[in-house]
Amino acid sequence: MPDILIANDDKSSRGIFKALLSTEFSDSFIGLVKNGREAQKILANIDFDAVICDVQMPYMTGFEVYDSLSDPPPFVMTSCSTNYKSEAEKRNICFLSVPCTRKELCDKVRECMG
16 A cells, blocks of 8 residues: 655644545555655655645645655645646646545546556
C-alpha cells in the first residue's frame, strides 16, 4: 500500500483527510504535517508515494513545496477555491476541490499515482 503525506495547516482538515483515506488505504502509512516548510523538510528525507497538499499554507504554498523538490512524488493539490486548478494543471499536478467525498479523494489519489 502507498505511503501518503497530508500537508495542511488546518488540523481538522488533516484529520478528515486521514479518516477518509484510512478505509481504502488501511495498510498505508499516512503522515501529517501542518505547513509547507514541514512538508518540504520531510519530503527531502522520506519517500512518499503520494502527497495531498493544501495550496495555501504558512511559510510555503503547496506549489512552492512541489517546485522545491528535485523529484517530487505525485501530488494532489487541494483548495476550496478552483482558481488554482489551472496552475496545478500547468505543472501536471492533480487538483481536488474541497470539501470532497471519500470516493473523490481516494479516486484522485489513485489517479495521481497512475
